[in-house]
Amino acid sequence: MRSNVLQYDLTAPATLEAVLEILAYEPGEYTLIAGGTEIMVALAAGRLAAKKLVSINHLQELRFIAVTPEAITIGSGTTFTDLRKHPVIQSDFPLLKQAASWTGSIANQNRATLGGNIVNASPAADTPPALLACEATLTLVSKRGTRTMPYTDFHLGYKKTALAPDELLHSIHIKRNLNGYIPYTRKVGTRNAQAISKVALAALCLTAEGVVKDIRIGAASLQDRPARLTATEQALLNQPITPATIAAARAALLTETHPIDDIRSTAQYRAHVAANLLEEFLLSL
Amino acid sequence: MTQITLTINGQPRTIEAPPLKRLLDVLREDLHLTGAKEGCGEGECGSCSVLLNGELVNSCLVPILQAEGAHITTIEGIASNEKLHPIQQCFLEQGGAQCGICTPGMILATHHLLEKYPQPNLLQIQEGLAGNLCRCTGYTRIFQAVQQASKTPGTNSVPSPI
Ligand SMILES: Cc1cc2nc3c(=O)[nH]c(=O)nc-3n(C[C@H](O)[C@H](O)[C@H](O)COP(=O)(O)OP(=O)(O)OC[C@H]3O[C@@H](n4cnc5c(N)ncnc54)[C@H](O)[C@@H]3O)c2cc1C
Ligand code: FES
Ligand code: FES
Numbered sequence: 001m002r003s004n005v006l007q008y009d010l011t012a013p014a015t016l017e018a019v020l021e022i023l024a025y026e027p028g029e030y031t032l033i034a035g036g037t038e039i040m041v042a043l044a045a046g047r048l049a050a051k052k053l054v055s056i057n058h059l060q061e062l063r064f065i066a067v068t069p070e071a072i073t074i075g076s077g078t079t080f081t082d083l084r085k086h087p088v089i090q091s092d093f094p095l096l097k098q099a100a101s102w103t104g105s106i107a108n109q110n111r112a113t114l115g116g117n118i119v120n121a122s123p124a125a126d127t128p129p130a131l132l133a134c135e136a137t138l139t140l141v142s143k144r145g146t147r148t149m150p151y152t153d154f155h156l157g158y159k160k161t162a163l164a165p166d167e168l169l170h171s172i173h174i175k176r177n178l179n180g181y182i183p184y185t186r187k188v189g190t191r192n193a194q195a196i197s198k199v200a201l202a203a204l205c206l207t208a209e210g211v212v213k214d215i216r217i218g219a220a221s222l223q224d225r226p227a228r229l230t231a232t233e234q235a236l237l238n239q240p241i242t243p244a245t246i247a248a249a250r251a252a253l254l255t256e257t258h259p260i261d262d263i264r265s266t267a268q269y270r271a272h273v274a275a276n277l278l279e280e281f282l283l284s285l
Numbered sequence: 286m287t288q289i290t291l292t293i294n295g296q297p298r299t300i301e302a303p304p305l306k307r308l309l310d311v312l313r314e315d316l317h318l319t320g321a322k323e324g325c326g327e328g329e330c331g332s333c334s335v336l337l338n339g340e341l342v343n344s345c346l347v348p349i350l351q352a353e354g355a356h357i358t359t360i361e362g363i364a365s366n367e368k369l370h371p372i373q374q375c376f377l378e379q380g381g382a383q384c385g386i387c388t389p390g391m392i393l394a395t396h397h398l399l400e401k402y403p404q405p406n407l408l409q410i411q412e413g414l415a416g417n418l419c420r421c422t423g424y425t426r427i428f429q430a431v432q433q434a435s436k437t438p439g440t441n442s443v444p445s446p447i
Contacts, residue, residue: 002326010304010350033348037328040346043305044326053305057351081340105416106397108328110340111347194329194416 001046008048012055016062016141019054020168024143027165030054034062034077035111037104038120062115062170065089071176076115076169081106083114092176094183095130095202102126102187104194115169118151121159121225122196124264128155128226129202129218130185134174142167155225181206181214184281188273190264197221198265201277205236207285212236221265222257222274231256232278246282250275291355293318294362304350309333311349312359320360320389324418331417334390335359341397343416360389363396371437372396372430381430383421390417395431399440405431 010033013019022030031050033039034057042048056062062077067088074083080100083089089097103112103126117127118138128151136151140163151172154162163169185202189195200220206213215236217229235252239245259270287304290297293316300315312318312335324330326345333344336358363370369377372395382388391414398405398413405413410431419427434440 005303005305005307008303008305010348012350012353033351036346036348036351040307040348041327044345055348055351104328105331106394106413107331107334107341107343107416111342 003043003046003048008051010053012058016059019056020143022054023166032056034113034116037108037112038116072174074114074172076171078114080109080112095133095185098185099126099130119169121155121161123225124196124221129200129220132218132228133202133204133216137173139170140167141170152228158224182285186277199270199274203281205285210240212239221270222259229253229256241282241285246279249278253278289349289353291352291357293357302349305348307345308347308349308352309344318359318361322386331390332387334393336393341394360392363392371440372434375434376430379426379430379433381427387417387419391427399435404435
Protein backbone atom coordinates (compact mmCIF):
# COMPACT_ATOMS: atom_id res chain seq x y z
CA MET A 1 0.00 0.00 0.00
CA ARG A 2 1.16 3.52 -0.74
CA SER A 3 2.74 5.41 2.14
CA ASN A 4 1.07 8.44 3.67
CA VAL A 5 2.90 11.50 2.35
CA LEU A 6 2.07 13.45 5.50
CA GLN A 7 4.62 11.34 7.36
CA TYR A 8 7.49 12.55 5.19
CA ASP A 9 9.58 15.65 5.25
CA LEU A 10 11.18 16.96 2.05
CA THR A 11 13.33 20.05 1.65
CA ALA A 12 15.23 21.54 -1.28
CA PRO A 13 18.21 23.57 -0.02
CA ALA A 14 19.37 26.21 -2.49
CA THR A 15 23.00 25.11 -2.74
CA LEU A 16 25.13 21.98 -2.66
CA GLU A 17 26.93 23.42 0.35
CA ALA A 18 23.64 23.64 2.26
CA VAL A 19 22.83 20.02 1.36
CA LEU A 20 26.22 18.83 2.66
CA GLU A 21 25.62 20.84 5.84
CA ILE A 22 22.38 18.95 6.49
CA LEU A 23 24.00 15.56 5.77
CA ALA A 24 26.88 16.38 8.14
CA TYR A 25 24.60 17.64 10.90
CA GLU A 26 22.66 14.38 11.23
CA PRO A 27 24.54 11.71 9.20
CA GLY A 28 22.26 8.89 8.08
CA GLU A 29 19.06 10.75 9.01
CA TYR A 30 18.47 12.19 5.57
CA THR A 31 18.00 10.48 2.22
CA LEU A 32 18.72 12.28 -1.03
CA ILE A 33 16.20 12.38 -3.84
CA ALA A 34 17.38 13.27 -7.35
CA GLY A 35 15.10 12.24 -10.23
CA GLY A 36 12.97 10.28 -7.77
CA THR A 37 12.42 7.33 -10.12
CA GLU A 38 13.55 4.91 -7.41
CA ILE A 39 12.46 6.84 -4.31
CA MET A 40 8.93 7.60 -5.56
CA VAL A 41 8.43 3.98 -6.60
CA ALA A 42 9.46 2.94 -3.08
CA LEU A 43 6.93 5.44 -1.74
CA ALA A 44 4.22 3.98 -3.98
CA ALA A 45 5.00 0.49 -2.74
CA GLY A 46 4.91 1.57 0.91
CA ARG A 47 8.56 0.68 1.42
CA LEU A 48 10.18 4.11 1.69
CA ALA A 49 11.77 3.80 5.12
CA ALA A 50 13.51 7.19 5.16
CA LYS A 51 11.22 9.82 6.60
CA LYS A 52 13.42 12.83 5.94
CA LEU A 53 14.36 13.60 2.36
CA VAL A 54 16.53 16.23 0.72
CA SER A 55 15.98 17.08 -2.93
CA ILE A 56 19.06 17.67 -5.08
CA ASN A 57 17.21 17.58 -8.38
CA HIS A 58 17.31 21.38 -8.84
CA LEU A 59 21.07 21.76 -8.18
CA GLN A 60 22.66 22.88 -11.44
CA GLU A 61 26.03 22.31 -9.69
CA LEU A 62 25.41 18.57 -10.13
CA ARG A 63 23.97 18.65 -13.64
CA PHE A 64 26.82 19.18 -16.06
CA ILE A 65 29.03 17.40 -18.58
CA ALA A 66 32.55 18.85 -18.76
CA VAL A 67 34.84 17.76 -21.58
CA THR A 68 38.59 18.12 -22.04
CA PRO A 69 40.70 16.45 -24.73
CA GLU A 70 41.73 13.81 -22.14
CA ALA A 71 38.56 13.11 -20.17
CA ILE A 72 34.88 13.67 -19.56
CA THR A 73 33.38 14.53 -16.19
CA ILE A 74 29.67 13.95 -15.70
CA GLY A 75 27.78 15.53 -12.81
CA SER A 76 25.75 13.01 -10.80
CA GLY A 77 22.55 14.96 -11.53
CA THR A 78 22.90 14.45 -15.29
CA THR A 79 19.80 12.74 -16.69
CA PHE A 80 19.83 9.88 -19.17
CA THR A 81 18.32 12.26 -21.73
CA ASP A 82 21.25 14.66 -21.17
CA LEU A 83 23.67 11.76 -21.69
CA ARG A 84 22.03 10.52 -24.87
CA LYS A 85 22.08 14.02 -26.37
CA HIS A 86 25.72 14.78 -25.63
CA PRO A 87 28.03 14.68 -28.69
CA VAL A 88 31.07 13.31 -26.80
CA ILE A 89 29.02 10.56 -25.15
CA GLN A 90 27.79 9.70 -28.63
CA SER A 91 31.25 9.73 -30.21
CA ASP A 92 33.49 8.29 -27.46
CA PHE A 93 31.30 6.25 -25.12
CA PRO A 94 28.88 4.06 -27.09
CA LEU A 95 28.44 1.74 -24.09
CA LEU A 96 27.20 4.58 -21.92
CA LYS A 97 24.98 5.99 -24.63
CA GLN A 98 23.42 2.56 -25.13
CA ALA A 99 22.91 2.05 -21.38
CA ALA A 100 21.25 5.48 -21.08
CA SER A 101 18.83 4.65 -23.87
CA TRP A 102 17.93 1.36 -22.18
CA THR A 103 17.08 2.87 -18.83
CA GLY A 104 13.29 2.91 -18.87
CA SER A 105 11.02 4.98 -21.10
CA ILE A 106 11.64 8.49 -22.45
CA ALA A 107 9.66 9.95 -19.51
CA ASN A 108 11.90 8.00 -17.15
CA GLN A 109 15.08 9.09 -18.96
CA ASN A 110 13.99 12.74 -18.68
CA ARG A 111 14.05 12.47 -14.87
CA ALA A 112 16.33 9.60 -13.88
CA THR A 113 19.93 10.54 -13.10
CA LEU A 114 23.24 8.76 -13.56
CA GLY A 115 24.05 9.39 -9.88
CA GLY A 116 20.78 7.80 -8.79
CA ASN A 117 21.46 4.73 -10.91
CA ILE A 118 24.92 4.29 -9.35
CA VAL A 119 24.02 4.96 -5.72
CA ASN A 120 20.82 2.95 -5.85
CA ALA A 121 23.28 0.12 -6.49
CA SER A 122 20.95 -2.44 -7.98
CA PRO A 123 22.93 -5.45 -9.28
CA ALA A 124 20.68 -5.28 -12.38
CA ALA A 125 21.11 -1.57 -13.18
CA ASP A 126 22.08 -0.59 -16.72
CA THR A 127 24.86 1.98 -16.45
CA PRO A 128 27.19 0.20 -13.95
CA PRO A 129 28.49 -2.45 -16.41
CA ALA A 130 29.33 0.31 -18.92
CA LEU A 131 31.02 2.45 -16.27
CA LEU A 132 33.02 -0.54 -15.04
CA ALA A 133 34.21 -1.31 -18.56
CA CYS A 134 35.18 2.36 -19.05
CA GLU A 135 37.15 2.29 -15.76
CA ALA A 136 35.31 5.32 -14.41
CA THR A 137 36.40 7.16 -11.27
CA LEU A 138 33.91 8.62 -8.78
CA THR A 139 34.20 11.87 -6.86
CA LEU A 140 32.43 11.87 -3.50
CA VAL A 141 31.91 15.04 -1.50
CA SER A 142 31.02 15.81 2.09
CA LYS A 143 31.55 18.69 4.47
CA ARG A 144 34.79 16.91 5.43
CA GLY A 145 36.14 17.25 1.90
CA THR A 146 36.38 15.52 -1.45
CA ARG A 147 37.70 12.07 -2.31
CA THR A 148 37.95 10.08 -5.49
CA MET A 149 37.88 6.33 -5.94
CA PRO A 150 37.92 3.87 -8.82
CA TYR A 151 34.34 2.84 -9.54
CA THR A 152 35.38 -0.81 -9.17
CA ASP A 153 35.82 -0.16 -5.42
CA PHE A 154 32.40 1.43 -4.92
CA HIS A 155 30.04 -1.55 -4.70
CA LEU A 156 30.77 -3.56 -1.55
CA GLY A 157 27.91 -6.05 -1.51
CA TYR A 158 24.20 -6.33 -2.19
CA LYS A 159 23.07 -2.68 -2.30
CA LYS A 160 26.06 -1.79 -0.11
CA THR A 161 28.35 0.98 -1.27
CA ALA A 162 31.43 2.88 -0.10
CA LEU A 163 29.38 6.09 0.25
CA ALA A 164 29.54 7.42 3.83
CA PRO A 165 26.28 8.63 5.45
CA ASP A 166 27.36 12.28 5.17
CA GLU A 167 28.57 11.92 1.58
CA LEU A 168 27.07 12.65 -1.80
CA LEU A 169 28.16 11.39 -5.22
CA HIS A 170 29.37 14.49 -6.99
CA SER A 171 30.57 13.32 -10.40
CA ILE A 172 31.82 10.53 -12.61
CA HIS A 173 35.11 10.88 -14.46
CA ILE A 174 36.11 8.82 -17.50
CA LYS A 175 39.30 9.04 -19.54
CA ARG A 176 38.97 9.44 -23.28
CA ASN A 177 41.62 6.82 -24.04
CA LEU A 178 39.42 4.18 -25.63
CA ASN A 179 40.55 4.65 -29.21
CA GLY A 180 40.78 1.32 -30.98
CA TYR A 181 38.76 -0.55 -28.34
CA ILE A 182 35.94 -2.62 -29.73
CA PRO A 183 32.75 -2.13 -27.70
CA TYR A 184 30.11 -4.74 -27.00
CA THR A 185 26.98 -4.51 -24.93
CA ARG A 186 23.81 -6.50 -24.75
CA LYS A 187 20.95 -6.47 -22.29
CA VAL A 188 18.66 -9.45 -22.12
CA GLY A 189 15.25 -8.60 -20.69
CA THR A 190 11.58 -9.31 -21.22
CA ARG A 191 11.11 -6.49 -23.71
CA ASN A 192 13.38 -3.78 -25.07
CA ALA A 193 11.67 -0.84 -23.40
CA GLN A 194 11.88 -0.35 -19.66
CA ALA A 195 12.39 -3.94 -18.63
CA ILE A 196 14.99 -4.54 -15.93
CA SER A 197 17.66 -6.86 -17.30
CA LYS A 198 17.75 -10.58 -16.59
CA VAL A 199 21.42 -10.38 -17.47
CA ALA A 200 23.63 -7.82 -19.22
CA LEU A 201 27.24 -7.40 -20.28
CA ALA A 202 29.20 -4.34 -21.35
CA ALA A 203 32.74 -4.88 -22.57
CA LEU A 204 35.66 -3.22 -24.31
CA CYS A 205 38.49 -5.09 -25.98
CA LEU A 206 41.74 -4.05 -27.62
CA THR A 207 43.34 -6.58 -29.92
CA ALA A 208 46.53 -6.65 -31.97
CA GLU A 209 47.00 -9.25 -34.68
CA GLY A 210 44.19 -11.37 -33.30
CA VAL A 211 45.55 -11.37 -29.74
CA VAL A 212 43.72 -9.78 -26.81
CA LYS A 213 45.83 -6.89 -25.48
CA ASP A 214 43.32 -5.44 -23.00
CA ILE A 215 39.81 -6.48 -22.06
CA ARG A 216 37.32 -5.10 -19.55
CA ILE A 217 34.01 -6.80 -18.93
CA GLY A 218 31.27 -5.30 -16.74
CA ALA A 219 28.27 -7.43 -15.81
CA ALA A 220 24.78 -6.94 -14.39
CA SER A 221 22.73 -9.57 -12.51
CA LEU A 222 25.58 -12.08 -12.29
CA GLN A 223 26.77 -11.25 -8.76
CA ASP A 224 25.24 -9.55 -5.73
CA ARG A 225 26.51 -6.25 -7.13
CA PRO A 226 27.54 -4.80 -10.50
CA ALA A 227 30.95 -6.38 -11.13
CA ARG A 228 33.98 -6.58 -13.39
CA LEU A 229 34.61 -10.16 -14.52
CA THR A 230 38.32 -10.19 -13.71
CA ALA A 231 38.92 -13.96 -13.88
CA THR A 232 37.31 -14.06 -17.31
CA GLU A 233 39.47 -11.13 -18.38
CA GLN A 234 42.58 -12.94 -17.15
CA ALA A 235 41.65 -16.02 -19.15
CA LEU A 236 41.60 -13.88 -22.28
CA LEU A 237 44.55 -11.56 -21.79
CA ASN A 238 47.36 -12.10 -24.33
CA GLN A 239 45.46 -15.00 -25.89
CA PRO A 240 44.49 -15.40 -29.54
CA ILE A 241 40.75 -15.82 -30.09
CA THR A 242 40.54 -19.56 -30.70
CA PRO A 243 37.89 -22.13 -29.75
CA ALA A 244 40.13 -23.17 -26.84
CA THR A 245 40.39 -19.58 -25.56
CA ILE A 246 36.65 -19.11 -25.83
CA ALA A 247 36.04 -22.34 -23.90
CA ALA A 248 38.47 -21.24 -21.18
CA ALA A 249 36.80 -17.82 -20.96
CA ARG A 250 33.32 -19.36 -20.71
CA ALA A 251 34.56 -21.63 -17.91
CA ALA A 252 36.13 -18.70 -16.06
CA LEU A 253 32.90 -16.71 -16.36
CA LEU A 254 30.92 -19.57 -14.84
CA THR A 255 33.27 -19.90 -11.87
CA GLU A 256 33.33 -16.21 -10.98
CA THR A 257 29.63 -15.41 -11.36
CA HIS A 258 26.93 -16.29 -8.84
CA PRO A 259 23.58 -15.47 -10.38
CA ILE A 260 20.40 -16.10 -8.42
CA ASP A 261 16.84 -17.27 -9.04
CA ASP A 262 14.35 -14.43 -8.73
CA ILE A 263 11.11 -13.15 -10.26
CA ARG A 264 12.86 -12.10 -13.46
CA SER A 265 14.82 -15.23 -14.27
CA THR A 266 16.70 -18.27 -12.99
CA ALA A 267 20.36 -18.68 -12.04
CA GLN A 268 20.80 -21.39 -14.68
CA TYR A 269 19.38 -19.23 -17.47
CA ARG A 270 21.48 -16.25 -16.44
CA ALA A 271 24.73 -18.21 -16.33
CA HIS A 272 24.07 -19.86 -19.67
CA VAL A 273 23.08 -16.64 -21.43
CA ALA A 274 26.02 -14.71 -19.95
CA ALA A 275 28.48 -17.24 -21.35
CA ASN A 276 26.72 -17.04 -24.72
CA LEU A 277 26.94 -13.24 -24.71
CA LEU A 278 30.65 -13.45 -23.96
CA GLU A 279 31.11 -15.89 -26.81
CA GLU A 280 29.11 -13.67 -29.17
CA PHE A 281 31.46 -10.80 -28.32
CA LEU A 282 34.64 -12.84 -28.73
CA LEU A 283 33.52 -14.19 -32.08
CA SER A 284 32.92 -10.61 -33.28
CA LEU A 285 36.51 -9.53 -32.56
CA MET B 286 2.51 21.79 4.38
CA THR B 287 4.52 23.82 1.91
CA GLN B 288 3.43 26.61 -0.36
CA ILE B 289 4.09 25.81 -4.01
CA THR B 290 3.79 28.20 -6.93
CA LEU B 291 3.73 26.82 -10.44
CA THR B 292 2.26 27.53 -13.86
CA ILE B 293 -0.36 25.09 -15.08
CA ASN B 294 -1.38 25.34 -18.73
CA GLY B 295 -0.19 28.92 -18.79
CA GLN B 296 -1.96 29.97 -15.57
CA PRO B 297 0.00 30.79 -12.41
CA ARG B 298 -1.29 28.77 -9.44
CA THR B 299 -0.36 28.62 -5.77
CA ILE B 300 -1.27 25.68 -3.59
CA GLU B 301 -0.52 24.32 -0.13
CA ALA B 302 0.53 20.68 -0.05
CA PRO B 303 2.78 18.21 1.74
CA PRO B 304 6.10 18.54 -0.16
CA LEU B 305 6.24 14.85 -1.11
CA LYS B 306 2.69 14.82 -2.49
CA ARG B 307 2.74 13.53 -6.05
CA LEU B 308 2.23 16.06 -8.84
CA LEU B 309 -0.46 13.67 -10.13
CA ASP B 310 -2.47 14.04 -6.92
CA VAL B 311 -2.04 17.80 -6.84
CA LEU B 312 -3.37 18.00 -10.40
CA ARG B 313 -6.33 15.74 -9.74
CA GLU B 314 -7.25 16.61 -6.14
CA ASP B 315 -6.14 20.20 -5.61
CA LEU B 316 -6.53 21.59 -9.11
CA HIS B 317 -9.37 19.31 -10.31
CA LEU B 318 -7.56 18.53 -13.55
CA THR B 319 -8.47 14.88 -13.95
CA GLY B 320 -7.09 14.36 -17.46
CA ALA B 321 -3.88 12.76 -16.14
CA LYS B 322 -4.85 9.28 -14.93
CA GLU B 323 -3.34 6.93 -12.40
CA GLY B 324 -2.67 3.53 -13.91
CA CYS B 325 0.21 1.88 -12.13
CA GLY B 326 1.45 4.63 -9.82
CA GLU B 327 5.03 3.49 -10.36
CA GLY B 328 6.32 4.87 -13.63
CA GLU B 329 5.45 1.90 -15.84
CA CYS B 330 2.32 2.87 -17.76
CA GLY B 331 2.50 6.55 -18.72
CA SER B 332 -1.20 7.29 -18.15
CA CYS B 333 -0.16 10.12 -15.80
CA SER B 334 2.19 11.75 -18.36
CA VAL B 335 2.44 15.54 -18.38
CA LEU B 336 4.99 18.01 -19.74
CA LEU B 337 7.20 19.61 -17.08
CA ASN B 338 9.13 22.55 -18.52
CA GLY B 339 8.53 20.94 -21.91
CA GLU B 340 9.86 17.51 -20.90
CA LEU B 341 7.64 14.44 -20.80
CA VAL B 342 7.45 13.08 -17.23
CA ASN B 343 5.34 10.65 -15.24
CA SER B 344 3.51 12.87 -12.75
CA CYS B 345 3.11 9.93 -10.35
CA LEU B 346 6.88 10.05 -9.75
CA VAL B 347 7.27 13.82 -9.25
CA PRO B 348 7.04 15.14 -5.69
CA ILE B 349 5.29 18.50 -5.84
CA LEU B 350 8.24 20.29 -4.25
CA GLN B 351 10.30 19.40 -7.33
CA ALA B 352 7.70 21.17 -9.49
CA GLU B 353 8.11 24.48 -7.65
CA GLY B 354 8.31 27.26 -10.26
CA ALA B 355 7.79 24.80 -13.14
CA HIS B 356 5.60 25.13 -16.21
CA ILE B 357 3.27 22.16 -16.46
CA THR B 358 1.19 21.25 -19.49
CA THR B 359 -1.58 18.71 -19.00
CA ILE B 360 -4.01 17.32 -21.56
CA GLU B 361 -6.43 20.09 -20.52
CA GLY B 362 -3.94 22.61 -21.89
CA ILE B 363 -3.56 20.94 -25.27
CA ALA B 364 -6.91 21.77 -26.88
CA SER B 365 -7.78 25.42 -27.24
CA ASN B 366 -11.32 26.14 -26.08
CA GLU B 367 -13.63 23.93 -28.12
CA LYS B 368 -11.14 23.13 -30.86
CA LEU B 369 -9.14 19.93 -30.68
CA HIS B 370 -5.38 20.07 -31.08
CA PRO B 371 -4.24 18.51 -34.41
CA ILE B 372 -2.79 15.51 -32.52
CA GLN B 373 -6.13 14.90 -30.81
CA GLN B 374 -7.94 15.26 -34.13
CA CYS B 375 -5.63 12.62 -35.68
CA PHE B 376 -6.19 10.19 -32.79
CA LEU B 377 -9.93 10.67 -33.29
CA GLU B 378 -9.79 10.13 -37.05
CA GLN B 379 -7.46 7.10 -36.93
CA GLY B 380 -9.22 5.34 -34.05
CA GLY B 381 -6.20 5.85 -31.82
CA ALA B 382 -8.42 6.10 -28.73
CA GLN B 383 -10.89 3.52 -27.48
CA CYS B 384 -11.59 3.48 -23.74
CA GLY B 385 -9.48 6.63 -23.44
CA ILE B 386 -7.56 5.86 -20.26
CA CYS B 387 -4.18 5.95 -21.97
CA THR B 388 -5.11 8.73 -24.38
CA PRO B 389 -4.14 11.88 -22.42
CA GLY B 390 -0.68 10.38 -21.81
CA MET B 391 -0.35 9.16 -25.40
CA ILE B 392 -1.19 12.63 -26.74
CA LEU B 393 1.39 14.32 -24.50
CA ALA B 394 4.02 11.69 -25.34
CA THR B 395 3.23 12.25 -29.04
CA HIS B 396 3.57 15.99 -28.58
CA HIS B 397 6.99 15.51 -26.97
CA LEU B 398 8.02 13.06 -29.70
CA LEU B 399 7.04 15.35 -32.58
CA GLU B 400 8.94 18.22 -31.05
CA LYS B 401 12.07 16.06 -31.06
CA TYR B 402 11.44 14.35 -34.39
CA PRO B 403 8.96 16.29 -36.55
CA GLN B 404 8.98 13.42 -39.10
CA PRO B 405 9.53 10.34 -36.96
CA ASN B 406 10.06 6.90 -38.45
CA LEU B 407 8.25 3.90 -36.99
CA LEU B 408 11.14 2.99 -34.67
CA GLN B 409 11.25 6.52 -33.28
CA ILE B 410 7.49 6.45 -32.72
CA GLN B 411 7.75 3.09 -30.95
CA GLU B 412 10.56 4.31 -28.72
CA GLY B 413 8.83 7.62 -27.97
CA LEU B 414 5.63 5.85 -26.89
CA ALA B 415 7.23 2.78 -25.26
CA GLY B 416 6.46 4.14 -21.80
CA ASN B 417 2.75 4.51 -22.56
CA LEU B 418 0.75 1.32 -22.30
CA CYS B 419 -2.56 0.81 -24.08
CA ARG B 420 -4.79 -2.21 -23.44
CA CYS B 421 -7.32 -1.49 -26.17
CA THR B 422 -5.98 -0.41 -29.53
CA GLY B 423 -3.11 -2.82 -30.14
CA TYR B 424 -1.01 0.30 -30.86
CA THR B 425 -1.22 0.15 -34.66
CA ARG B 426 -3.93 2.80 -34.83
CA ILE B 427 -2.00 4.96 -32.39
CA PHE B 428 1.10 4.78 -34.59
CA GLN B 429 -1.06 5.70 -37.59
CA ALA B 430 -2.44 8.67 -35.68
CA VAL B 431 1.08 9.85 -34.87
CA GLN B 432 2.12 9.47 -38.50
CA GLN B 433 -0.87 11.49 -39.64
CA ALA B 434 -0.16 14.14 -37.00
CA SER B 435 3.42 14.44 -38.23
CA LYS B 436 2.06 15.48 -41.61
CA THR B 437 -0.45 17.98 -40.17
CA PRO B 438 0.43 21.65 -39.80
CA GLY B 439 0.21 23.20 -36.33
CA THR B 440 1.05 19.96 -34.53
CA ASN B 441 3.81 21.43 -32.41
CA SER B 442 1.78 24.26 -30.98
CA VAL B 443 0.51 24.43 -27.44
CA PRO B 444 -2.25 27.03 -27.12
CA SER B 445 -1.37 30.17 -25.23
CA PRO B 446 -3.16 30.79 -21.92
CA ILE B 447 -6.80 31.63 -22.29
C1 LIG C 1 9.41 2.52 -15.05
C2 LIG C 1 10.84 2.45 -14.63
C3 LIG C 1 11.74 1.77 -15.43
C4 LIG C 1 13.09 1.69 -15.05
N1 LIG C 1 13.93 1.02 -15.88
C5 LIG C 1 15.25 0.93 -15.54
C6 LIG C 1 16.14 0.23 -16.39
O1 LIG C 1 15.78 -0.28 -17.44
N2 LIG C 1 17.45 0.15 -16.00
C7 LIG C 1 17.89 0.71 -14.85
O2 LIG C 1 19.08 0.63 -14.56
N3 LIG C 1 17.05 1.38 -14.03
C8 LIG C 1 15.74 1.50 -14.35
N4 LIG C 1 14.88 2.16 -13.52
C9 LIG C 1 15.37 2.66 -12.24
C10 LIG C 1 15.73 4.13 -12.14
O3 LIG C 1 15.09 4.91 -13.12
C11 LIG C 1 17.24 4.38 -12.22
O4 LIG C 1 17.91 3.64 -11.24
C12 LIG C 1 17.59 5.87 -12.08
O5 LIG C 1 18.88 6.08 -12.59
C13 LIG C 1 17.55 6.38 -10.64
O6 LIG C 1 17.90 7.77 -10.65
P1 LIG C 1 17.03 8.87 -9.88
O7 LIG C 1 17.77 10.14 -10.00
O8 LIG C 1 15.64 8.85 -10.34
O9 LIG C 1 17.12 8.26 -8.40
P2 LIG C 1 16.40 8.64 -7.05
O10 LIG C 1 15.15 7.86 -6.91
O11 LIG C 1 16.30 10.11 -6.88
O12 LIG C 1 17.51 8.09 -6.05
C14 LIG C 1 17.91 6.72 -6.06
C15 LIG C 1 18.89 6.47 -4.90
O13 LIG C 1 20.13 7.14 -5.12
C16 LIG C 1 20.41 8.07 -4.08
N5 LIG C 1 21.04 9.22 -4.74
C17 LIG C 1 20.60 9.86 -5.86
N6 LIG C 1 21.49 10.78 -6.24
C18 LIG C 1 22.52 10.75 -5.37
C19 LIG C 1 23.77 11.44 -5.24
N7 LIG C 1 24.14 12.39 -6.12
N8 LIG C 1 24.59 11.12 -4.20
C20 LIG C 1 24.22 10.17 -3.31
N9 LIG C 1 23.08 9.48 -3.38
C21 LIG C 1 22.24 9.74 -4.40
C22 LIG C 1 19.10 8.34 -3.40
O14 LIG C 1 19.26 8.68 -2.06
C23 LIG C 1 18.39 7.00 -3.57
O15 LIG C 1 18.81 6.11 -2.58
C24 LIG C 1 13.53 2.28 -13.86
C25 LIG C 1 12.61 2.96 -13.06
C26 LIG C 1 11.29 3.06 -13.43
C27 LIG C 1 10.32 3.80 -12.56
S1 FES D 1 0.47 6.07 -13.15
FE1 FES D 1 2.30 7.12 -13.51
S2 FES D 1 3.29 5.83 -14.91
FE2 FES D 1 1.57 4.65 -14.40
S1 FES E 1 -7.54 3.26 -25.40
FE1 FES E 1 -7.95 2.01 -23.70
S2 FES E 1 -6.00 1.82 -22.81
FE2 FES E 1 -5.56 2.80 -24.64
